[in-house]
Amino acid sequence: MKGSMNTHMGNIVIDNEVIAQYAGTVAMECFGIVGMASVNMKDGLVSLLMKDKLTHGISVDVNNNKLTLNFHVIVAYGVSILAVSDNLISNVKYKVEHFTGLEIEKINIFVEGVRVID
Secondary structure: OOEEEEEOOEEEEEOHHHHHHHHHHHHHOOOOEEEEEEEEOOOOEEEEOOHHHHHHHEEEEEEOOEEEEEEEEEEEOOOOHHHHHHHHHHHHHHHHHHHHOOEEEEEEEEEEEEEOOO
16 A cells, blocks of 8 residues: 545655655664665575665555655674664654554664674
8 A cells, every 4th residue: 555645736645665665765864774684585694785775675665645664784793782773763654654644653773683793
């Protein structure tokens, strides 16, 4: 299901891929996030995604025009996962709600790995 709004000028429909791309860009701006993770369920392997494939590490669900975002992330070694998660949630919630005009109901963060940053 896609996010949609009715305005005085017509109907606006936002594709989930657009929301995921924007949310991924916002997430990459957060301190402590190295990147989005792609999880291969068959092999149990986790790989770091390049910037052009951020949406593979994010899933967007829309229910009654409320968003649920699931992030699969890789965090930097030595940072507080709680602090990074709080920062990610607050930044994404604020920016995505203003970008889309839709309310975020829930943000789930799955830490799939830790990387040392050079």
